[in-house]
Amino acid sequence: MKKNNAFGRIGGKLVVYAYALFLLAPIYFITATSLKGEGEVTKNPLGLPASPMFGNFAEAFTRGNIAKYSLNSVVITGTAVALSLLNAIVVSYCLHRIAHRKIGMLIYALIMSSMLIPGVGFVTLLHLYQDLHLYNNLLGPILMGATASLPFNVFILVGFLRTLPKEINEAAAIDGCNDRQLLFYILLPLVKSAIATLGIFAFVSNWNSLLGPLILLKNKELFTIPLGLLDFRGTYTVEYNYMFAAILITSLPLVLVYLRFQKYFVEALSGSVKG
Template identity: 85%
Template sequence: MRKRNVTGSVGGRLVVYAYALFLIAPIYFIIVTSLKMAGEVTTNPLGLPEYPIIGNFVEAFTRGNIAKYSFNSVIITGSAVILSLLNAIIVSFCLHKIAHKKIGVLFYAIIMGSMLIPGVGFVTLLQLYMKLHLYNNLLGPILMGATTGLPFNVFILVGFLRTLPKEISEAATIDGCNDRQHLFLVLLPLIKSALATLGIFAFVSNWNSLLGPLILLKNKELFTIPLGLLDFRGTYTVEYNYMFAAILITSVPLVVIYLRFQSYFVEALSGGVKG
């Protein structure tokens, strides 16, 4: 019996190590490629650089116009995250208030069912945005990012609201709280871990978004970071060393955001709601 346990433990560790290697390998490839000369990328794609070139990062930052594209990405991503969370909060609170009624169950089912609808119809979407004068300006990607993922956000927030004791809402009502005070002063502090997690998801999704800005933005001055990375792609060649250097530079905000809110992220994944 003990031998089986030892075998199972070793096998489980091997699976974990293999999965960790699978996740680390792309990161290693990006880092070593960003430090190589252009010719070394093709002659020695997986090996360490013979002479690491830190200047690739400076070249990528200046040639890729990272400062300008980062500014646009920050505006789009920050606005989209705020609007996305605000939409999800209001919709989730309304559904939570009428959850015991048939109309509440119907609305919740409709919103959840919308997650099964595939993302198609980009030609129609583009025509709609053009008629609303949202084409080729930052407001278009902001609104697209703010509405994307709403059903999932509502699903998570409604689930967290349902775990809260009813006595909390009853006490708030007795104390004379209106709906706005009940939501923002009583309920939201109790589900801040869920909000932080959804904020991280929304930030990563909008920061790395390529399709939306690619469809809605024409002026190069309005490009975001993912669109700017395409500048390193030529007609016949791709400057992978500069492109990967730019990817590392633009990944810094994602790492900082995650490290700042990782405690809330772990708490939300574990299902914990603290009062």
């Protein structure tokens, strides 16, 4: 029996280590490639760079126009995340307050709508954006990013709000709180971990979004980072060392956002609700 337990523990550790290596392999490959010269990328694609070329990062930043594209990405991502969370909060509160047995069906219909195959409605959406004069300006990707994650955000927030005791609403009503005060001063602080987690997901999704900006933006001055990375792709070759260097540079905001809100992220995953 003890031998079986020992083998089980060893097997479990091996699985964890193998999974960790699987996750770290792309990071190693991107980092190693970003430090190589153009010829070394093809001659030694998987090995360590013979002579690390840290100048690739400065070259990628300049040639890739990272500063301009980063500013566009910050504007689009920041505004889209704010609008998405605000809309999700208001809609979730309304659904939470409606005491009807069929409200659950509406919530599941919302989450099912977010599972549609990406790109199914892009042709219709493109014509709509052109009619509304939202084509080839930053407002188009902002609205697309703000609405894309709305069903999922509503589904999660309603679930968190339903875990709160009903006595909170009753006590607030007795104290004379209106809906705005109840939502923003009492309920939201109790589900801030869920809101922060949804904000992280929305930030990552909008920061890495390629298909939406690719369809809606034609002016290169409005390009976002994912579109800008395509500049390193030539007709017959791809400058992988500069492209991967640019990827590492533009991934820093994602890491910083996660580090800033990781406490709330862990709380949301553990299902805890704290005041």
